[in-house]
Amino acid sequence: MKKDQSQLSANPQFRTLHWRLLLSYLSVIAIILGTSAIVVYQFFSRSLYQQVDNRLLNLAQAASHSLMALKADKNALNTLAHRKIDNDGDLDIPWQTLRLPSQGVEWYDSNGQVLAMAGNLFPNIPLDVGFHKYQHGEIRTLTIPAYTYPKGKPFLQGYIRVSESDEEVETTLARLQGGFLFGGAIAILLSGVGGMWLTRQSLQPVEQSFGQLRQFTADASHELRSPLTVIKTSVEVMQTHPERIHPADVEKLKGILSATNQMSYLVENLLLLARTERFTDIHxxxxxxxxxxxxxxxxxxxxxxxxxxxxxxxxxxxxxxxxxxxxxxxxxxxxxxxxxxxxxxxxxxxxxxxxxxxxxxxxxxxxxxxxxxxxxxxxxxxxxxxxxxxxxxxxxxxxxxxxxxxxxxxxxxxxxxxxxxxxxxxxxxxxxxxxxxxxxxxx
The missing domain is CATH 3.30.565.10 (Histidine kinase-like ATPase, C-terminal domain)
Structure with a gap:
């Protein structure tokens, strides 16, 4: 039985089917892993940048409370502002406490002139209200206007721009990409090994059935040769004595002989095909x-x-x-x-x-x-x-x-x-x- 199975596995049709199933399986696994990795990466990337934007917004709002003091005295930059809770919706924490080493804060008057700067990051870019990326996405900035409300009407006092380097975020995302690539390669490799076993197991019953069918074809063809030979010989013998044949049966005998020859030819071809396909290479x-x-x-x-x-x-x-x-x-x-x-x-x-x-x-x-x-x-x-x-x-x-x-x-x-x-x-x-x-x- 093991010999028959090894012969069946050598059949080029099943080898091709085996590899097609394996490649299809691996393609589906690769698509699923790739899609999952892209979704996770995008979600994680958006989450990290959302954290950066939240830090910038909190720092900008906290620094906006120091704008009036800086306009009056630029030395107020070195003074830690003590904030009171004013229930205005802003974060009532001093900006010095919120600023990180990778950030920079700039205060501008209403004409766009620099009043003061604090931190380590000051990009040389024009003022532009809102979130922006500069230097190929390496720096993230936020610029907000600062207003006072004398007599209930808004009056523009200046601008606050905060900046933060994206180097740490990009490093984290690069590590995540590397992890996905390495993990994906391991997953594809393990899936390939498992896929080979699964396809072999799934095709084994089909190969066995194919072998049984081929064996049946060979056996049936071999067994049919004898009765067909007897029929053909009998008809030919009858045709050698035409005087014993009724004239109405002459054409019938010709038809029987023709059909018998056709069946014999078919049986021989089936037997040859079964024997030829039994092994992939000639001995x-x-x-x-x-x-x-x-x-x-x-x-x-x-x-x-x-x-x-x-x-x-x-x-x-x-x-x-x-x-x-x-x-x-x-x-x-x-x-x-x-x-x-x-x-x-x-x-x-x-x-x-x-x-x-x-x-x-x-x-x-x-x-x-x-x-x-x-x-x-x-x-x-x-x-x-x-x-x-x-x-x-x-x-x-x-x-x-x-x-x-x-x-x-x-x-x-x-x-x-x-x-x-x-x-x-x-x-x-x-x-x-x-x-x-x-x-x-x-x-």
Whole structure:
């Protein structure tokens, strides 16, 4: 059982699904963590700056009570004012008690002329009533007007501007950002480890079911071969004695034989597909050193009669001395399926071309046709089993809808890949890319 599970886990379809689920899970976790971090950071930042604004407002209101004394005597700056509770809504505490080392206080008369300054921070900026930031947000200031109310009417006496450095706040926020980044990285790492375990656990029943279904397909295909062979043999024997067959049954026997051949072909394809997909890579004992040029040349020569019958030009353009390791029978089946597919969907007087290209590590085989083409929305499905796009690609007696699925499975088993490009009314191009042998690469 453990052996079967390890084989299933090696299935490229489930490997891809595993990583897709894991990346989706991590993306959701990252979005949740990122959104939470941004919300917390914004709330914390606003709270810190609100505290700064409250300190500035309290200091400005307390300092405003000293404006009249400073206008009368500038030395009053060094005198600690004793405030009495006057129930005017202001904070009745001396400004000297509220001022912090990172703050500065400036008093101005009604004309904007400086009367006095106290503290360590005096930005060289024009008076502007309200809260403001200067020097790239490093200094926060508040300027308020100071009024007296002779005869109940407001009279402007001057302005008070208080300033505070945001360095401490920015340092705290930078530490918070660093904490979020470090904590987020740890959380993503732990989520990745947990996600790998969760996705493996969640996919294990699916992989087991898939394995059972694949095994059932192989077993059913194998068991169906015998009765189909008996039916086919019986009908062929009956046809060798036409005098014993009622004339009305001749066409019926032909139909039975045709259906039996179709079923036999389908069963063989299903069995081949089940066996091919059982392992991701071909076993070393099954590998042969294959001259790809000769293999493709044999495939083309074998199908030339079919191409001539349909009035289609079949050409082969290859490069010799290119070798790959693999199963020659399976690779022949792969390229035969592709060429057969191209011939099937190419009209009379069309052209099918088989080409070989290579680079440092891979050899590519192109099967191009001038056929009916495939719609863009159908391209992702063409390697699915039993899939056909439309009426033009409908049921045909010699087809099962498994040819391209088998070709894809064989390519993946040989550590290669198969891709397709197509345009309706222009044609299709299937590309198989396979790794070259070391001797071919070195040469």
């Amino acid at each position: 070393p004992q099954e590998q042969d050193l294959i001259p790809l040029h000769d293999l493709l040349e044999d495939v083309v020569e074998f199908l030339e009669v079919k191409a001539e019958t349909k009035g289609i030009t079949l050409k082969f353009e290859g490069v010799k001395d290119i070798f790959i390791y693999g199963d020659s029978a399976q690779l022949s089946r792969l390229f035969s399926n592709l060429v057969n597919n191209a011939l099937q969907y190419t009209q009379t007087e069309g052209k099918v071309t088989v080409k070989m290209n290579q680079n440092e590590r891979y050899v590519s085989v192109l099967v191009e046709d001038t056929g009916i083409g495939i719609a863009p929305e159908h391209l992702p499905h063409i390697f699915d089993r039993f899939w056909r796009a439309d009426v033009a690609r409908s049921y045909r007696s010699e087809g099962t809808g498994l040819g391209l699925a088998i070709a894809s499975a064989i390519a993946h088993r040989h550590r290669g890949e198969i891709t397709v490009k197509s345009q309706l009314g222009v044609g299709s191009s299937f590309q198989v890319r396979l790794p070259k042998t070391r001797s071919t690469i070195d040469s």
